[in-house]
Amino acid sequence: MRLSLCHLSKAILRRSSSLAMRSSTAEDxxxxxxxxxxxxxxxxxxxxxxxxxxxxxxxxxxxxxxxxRLANIMKEFSxxxxxxxxxxxxxxxxxxYEQSFQDVLQFNERHSNISEDVLNKFNETLDLLQKxxxxxxxxxxxxxxxxxxxxxxxxxxxxxxxxxxxxxxxxYANRIGIEVLAKHHLMLFAKMGKDEHCIGAIDPExxxxxxxxxxxESARVLCDQYYSAAPECEFECHSFSNSLIDNRISLTYIxxxxxxxxxxxxxxxxxxxxxxxxxxxxxxxxxxxxICQGHKDIxxxxxxxxxxxxxxQLVKIFNYLYSTAPRPDxxxxxxxxxxxxxxxxLSKLYARYFNGDLWLxxxxxxxxxxxxxxxxxxxxxxxxxxxxxxxxxxKYTQAERVADWSDQISGLENR
Numbered sequence: 426m427r428l429s430l431c432h433l434s435k436a437i438l439r440r441s442s443s444l445a446m447r448s449s450t451a452e453d454x455x456x457x458x459x460x461x462x463x464x465x466x467x468x469x470x471x472x473x474x475x476x477x478x479x480x481x482x483x484x485x486x487x488x489x490x491x492x493x494r495l496a497n498i499m500k501e502f503s504x505x506x507x508x509x510x511x512x513x514x515x516x517x518x519x520x521x522y523e524q525s526f527q528d529v530l531q532f533n534e535r536h537s538n539i540s541e542d543v544l545n546k547f548n549e550t551l552d553l554l555q556k557x558x559x560x561x562x563x564x565x566x567x568x569x570x571x572x573x574x575x576x577x578x579x580x581x582x583x584x585x586x587x588x589x590x591x592x593x594x595x596x597y598a599n600r601i602g603i604e605v606l607a608k609h610h611l612m613l614f615a616k617m618g619k620d621e622h623c624i625g626a627i628d629p630e631x632x633x634x635x636x637x638x639x640x641x642e643s644a645r646v647l648c649d650q651y652y653s654a655a656p657e658c659e660f661e662c663h664s665f666s667n668s669l670i671d672n673r674i675s676l677t678y679i680x681x682x683x684x685x686x687x688x689x690x691x692x693x694x695x696x697x698x699x700x701x702x703x704x705x706x707x708x709x710x711x712x713x714x715x716i717c718q719g720h721k722d723i724x725x726x727x728x729x730x731x732x733x734x735x736x737x738q739l740v741k742i743f744n745y746l747y748s749t750a751p752r753p754d755x756x757x758x759x760x761x762x763x764x765x766x767x768x769x770x771l772s773k774l775y776a777r778y779f780n781g782d783l784w785l786x787x788x789x790x791x792x793x794x795x796x797x798x799x800x801x802x803x804x805x806x807x808x809x810x811x812x813x814x815x816x817x818x819x820k821y822t823q824a825e826r827v828a829d830w831s832d833q834i835s836g837l838e839n840r
Contacts, residue, residue, distance in 0.1 A: 450523060453530060457496035462602070462810045467627060467677050467779060467803035470609055474624035480614040481539050484547055487610055488532040491554075491603060495526045498599040500813040504821035505592055506585050508576045514568035518561055525554045548615040551607040561600055562767060565593065569745070586744075591820050593745050595811035598774050602810050605679065605778075623680070629803075631678040633716050633723065634662060637687050641712070644691035652699045656709035656729075658691075664718040674718045677803040682775045686783060689768040690727045690795040697731025697793065718801065722781075725797040734787040742785060743770045779806040 463486075473483065502510070502519050509515055528550050532543070569589065609625040611617040622628055641658045648655040662672050694712050702709055710730040717724045734742065741747045747766045769783075776783035781799040800806040811817070 450527060453492075454496045454499050454526065457492045457530075458500045458813050460493045460496075461812050462494045462497060462808075463490055464808045464810060466808070467800075467806040470605075471624050471627055471629060471677065471803060473609065474613050474627075478613075480544055483610050483614060484532070484539060484544055485536060487551075487606055488529065488536070488547070491529045491551075491606060492526060492533060494599060494603050494606075494810070495522060495529070497813045498596055498811065499523070499526065501592060501595060501811075501817065501821070504588075504818065506572075506588060509568065509572045509585075509589065512568040512571040512575075514564045514571055518564050518568070521557050521561070525557060528554065544614075548611060548617075551611055552615075552617065555604060555607050555611075558600060558604070562597060562771065565596065566745070566767060588821050590744060594770070594774065595817070597771060598778060598809065599811055601774060601778050602808055626679050626681075627677060628680050629677045630675045631680055631683060633674050633676065633683065633725065634660060634672070636680060636683050637714055637716065637725065640684050640688040641691050641714070644688055644695055647692065648695040648699060652696075652703075654699055654709065655695055656698045657711040658714060659711050660714045660716070662716045662718075665720060666718075669718075674716050674723060676723050676799065676801055677806070678779070678799065682778070683799075686772045686775050686797055687725065687727070689772045690783075690797070693768070694727055694729035694731060694793070694795065698729050701730070701732035721801055721805065723799045723801050725799075727795045728792065730792040733789045733791050733793055734785065735789045739785065739787055743773055745770050777809050780809060781806075 472478070499519075499522050502522070505515070510519075532547050532550070605626060608618075609627070612619050612623070613625040620628075622630070637660065645655045645658070662669055662674050664674065691712070698709055698712070713726075713728040715724075715726040715728075717726070745767060773783045776797055776799065779800060781797065783795075783797050785793055785795050787793040
């Protein structure tokens with residue numbers, strides 16, 4: 426059943442009491458949430474840095490675009506289950522978003538007087554916004570744990586879990602999008618963290634093999650610290666045109682995003698292999714990484730002989746807070762190998778952010794192929810952004826599932 430605009434307005438009013446937002450801020454959020462975020466491609470972001478785009482142009486765009494993106498996700502906070510929304514950590518994240526919205530909004534009214542001082546203050550505001558939101562993922566995770574401790578039976582409710590999963594996908598995708606815009610602007614125009622190989626935050630010749638090798642090495646060191654053993658890794662590149670230079674494949678991409686995805690998959694594969702062969706770690710089967718350039722896509726396949734994942738677990742593997750490993754002790758000093766349950770769902774969001782994807786093919790009892798598929802052409806790599814609308818509202822208010830972009834499509838639920 427489709428929701429009318431009248432029903433949408435009434436639903437929002439019914440939930441307004443859950444928000445501690447000031448009335449003036451709430452009015453501004455309502456105003457900016459009426460706009461849809463501007464979907465950018467990697468090509469368009471690159472053009473910001475090579476077509477003599479001025480700091481003023483970037484300022485004019487971001488001073489409206491960032492409030493639009495913040496407002497769209499802020500509208501959805503109020504539709505979280507009450508028992509989650511009341512948790513201290515979730516309230517804190519909501520306050521961070523309100524503060525960031527207010528901080529950036531003040532520049533939306535300065536379009537007629539763009540001085541160097543205004544631009545410097547804007548850069549400082551974006552830098553502060555990034556730092557403020559740097560722990561959103563961990564803080565929201567703590568909020569869910571708070572709810573589970575206080576309302577365990579409520580947390581296990583199917584509709585509640587579905588709403589939380591849906592919201593977190595959208596919150597984190599929104600966070601990635603805002604972070605990319607802020608970081609790209611600061612690296613282009615404020616020279617913060619500038620990399621000579623990149624145009625802003627984007628590397629037009631991102632070497633997939635090099636990043637995969639770095640990710641494996643970091644994961645291998647971590648695995649060796651925990652298990653005193655780690656399998657080797659074999660790398661292979663292939664191109665449909667057989668025209669590889671130095672056996673390397675490159676694409677236009679954000680290097681830290683690619684590293685995050687591959688590192689997470691490497692970490693999982695290494696742990697699976699060591700634990701599956703824990704009684705004879707002297708002869709661990711190696712991981713195998715295939716990087717393939719096709720006509721439209723670049724695909725990265727990470728294969729392991731780690732025993733695989735049964736279908737009942739594979740359905741849940743992209744759910745937040747679900748992990749096949751025990752949760753790490755808060756007191757431990759080393760970075761955990763696994764256990765928080767956020768690595769795979771976040772990696773999937775990073776892949777899907779520029780119209781790619783990430784999925785697992787697993788043979789229970791044998792091993793797993795983890796797949797990352799990315800757009801080869803920067804013109805095809807467009808942002809996938811959440812928008813607050815009737816479809817989004819229906820996800821929170823109706824028990825019946827309504828299909829939209831954030832659905833986890835595994836095809837396993839009905840088997």
